[in-house]
Amino acid sequence: MTTLAAPEAPPVRTERPRHHRLALAVLLLGTALLYLWDLGSLGWANTYYAGAVQAMTQNWTAFLFGSTDAGNVVTVDKPPASLWVMALSARLFGLSAWSMLVPQALMGVGAVALLHAAVRRVAGPGAGLLAGAALALTPVAVEMFRYNNPDALLVLLLVGAAYAVVRATGTASTRWLLLAGALVGFAFLTKMAQAFVPLPALAAAYLVAAPAGVWRRVRQLLAAGVAIVVAGGWWYAVVELWPAASRPYIGGSESDSALELALGYNGLGRIFGREGGAGGGGFLMGPNGQVQQMGAGFGSEPGILRMFDSQIGAMAGWLLPAALALLLVGLWLTRRAPRTDAVRASLVLWGGWTVVTALVFSLAEGIFHSYYTVALAPGIAALVGIGGTLLWRRRATWAGRAALTVVTAGTAVWAWVVLGRTPEFLPWLRWAVVAVAAVVAFALLAGIRRRGADVVALALVLTTLAAPTAYALQAAADGGQGGMPGGGQARSGTGGPAGPDGGQAGPDAGQRPGNAPRPGGGGNPGTVDAELVALLRSAGTTWSAATTGAQSSASLALASDTTVMGVGGFSGGDPAPTLQEFQAMVAAGEVRWFVDGGRGPGGPSTEGPRDPDGSQAGPGRNSGIATWVQEHFAPTMVGGRTVYDLTQPLH
Secondary structure (H helix, E strand, C coil): CCCCCCCCCCCCCCCCCHHHHHHHHHHHHHHHHHHHCCHHHHCCCCHHHHHHHHHHHHCHHHHHHCECCCCCCEECCCCCHHHHHHHHHHHHHCCCHHHHHHHHHHHHHHHHHHHHHHHHHHHCHHHHHHHHHHHHCCHHHHHHCCCCCCHHHHHHHHHHHHHHHHHHHHHCCHHHHHHHHHHHHHHHHHHHHHHHCCHHHHHHHHHHHCCCCHHHHHHHHHHHHHHHHHHHHHHHHHHHHCCHHHCCECCCCCCCCHHHHHHHHHHHHHHHHHHHCCCCCCEEECCCCCEEECCCCCCCCCCCCHHHCCCHHHHCCCCHHHHHHHHHHHHHHCCCCCCCCHHHHHHHHHHHHHHHHHHHHHHCCCCCCHHHHHHCHHHHHHHHHHHHHHHHCCCCCHHHHHHHHHHHHHHHHHHHHHHHCCCCCCHHHHHHHHHHHHHHHHHHHHCCCHHHHHHHHHHHHHHHHHHHHHHHHHHHHCCCCCCECCCECCCCCCCCCECCCCCECCCCCCCCCCCCCCCCCCCCHHHCCHHHHHHHHCCCCCEEEEEECHHHHHHHHHHHCCCEEEECCCCCCCCCCCHHHHHHHHHCCCEEEEECCCCCCCCCCCCCCECCCCCECCHHHCCCHHHHHHHHEEEEEECCEEEEEEEEECC
16 A cells, blocks of 8 residues: 555655755845845835934934934834944945845845755755745735844744754754754844744754753753844843833833833734733724724734735635645655654744734734744745645655645635736736646656656746735835735735825834835825925934924924924834924024924824823823923924924023
């Protein structure tokens, strides 16, 4: 009786013949071209982070803490690691959209290279190439590696940590395991708690398969935990020990604490909603100024099927069913392998990465955005590469061919479903995918001759990657202006409610399926009127102006190349500065103008600032600065905005 496990697969050959090295070069160059193509059309991308990068090029304190302005009033609501990379690039090459975004694109190339290396090491060059290509062509990866959100560095560091675990597992190497821990720790400096989502999978793979005694493995993992704490905790220690009066307020926190931000708003709050942390709710300020409750996923309700919905399915879910099926098949095929089997260890690593990440994202009741799923893409891609190669090596058996046929057919059917959600986009593609899949299925079931193996393998890859490739190319071709078909845009600040300056609602704004407004959060600096720009440049004060919210201030600062204070941080909800502090700044002549939030000649809104999640700020957090300005200074219209001269009080 023929089974999947017989005959045994040939030994994995990890050496790289010349044609594999050439294929890898083509993969990496193609990835670079895809991620760098027309990158300048994105402008400043997410202006909230771009404004912070500008501030960090002007002041080293702002660089250390990730301040939203060079005057160091308040920080962004994330740790600054990803901003450090962009700010260093801007310091070296001058501040521009290219100097800020090119490092992000190169991080994508690096992530593809590291994933290829990790998979090739256990499953061979072909598996590595397939995994790398699957990651490179995931639509959400194309979006996020061309943008200035923290996710690009997060993915690079976590894939690097996974590669280090693969190396450590092969030889029980403490050095490689410590490196993995350091990379995870630095990922925590990039996007806080999200860095720990794949951590159980990394630890499980080593604990299960490393060729050492159990207590040595445990001790090594504890040492790696220390590396995580050191690499990820030093900045938090600096923030907590630094005198609060001489550093910026920690944006997004309730108590001016980076640790509280990490555990609350950017930690448990993301999973459990408002009950789990300081800021993680599903509330948002709508265009009419009313607080409105949205689905916690901003268009995608929590649930086990969230990863397959119309938005996430189009951005990251193309190969998720195949990856899960191949994980199960791979674990079955390696069930009798020795404990230290490298292939099974990698299946545990990447399978755990995929399953845990998908479950956390699916069930999270706090703020969740579809672009977060770029962190899911490496696990899916690795499982496709490893599992697909395991089955391909067993194509000589009837059971192997049957399993490969089922996975191929299922992938094609799922592509048909996802493509059917946007019937206006390349309507012929779904038919082509199904037709090629049918030919491949027939060839597999009929038996593959040696001469036809390469042709069938190529057809298999085309069936697997054709649909996500089309979406990825569309996303890159639009230069960020239109987003991918059907899914809106993966990036933050797109498709969400309007921000106070007429832009989108900021770095964690939601997306509406099928809607693709201009990219970036917090407005486009190019829309700031020249008259207002000239006014800001003439100020000659520490802050040329202040305005409510760092989203609006970033647009003004980037357009005028001056320092603009974003009162209240991200969306105006932080108590920084307080009313008394702001009054002292005005009395000292440090702030010249106050620019309203874009609500017209009626003056700034008096309804109070908002917390970073968009909900109404509590009484203790409402500084009343906008109201004080309105009551004590006369308004004038400049470039379509209401502006107050803070050197000319009414009385």
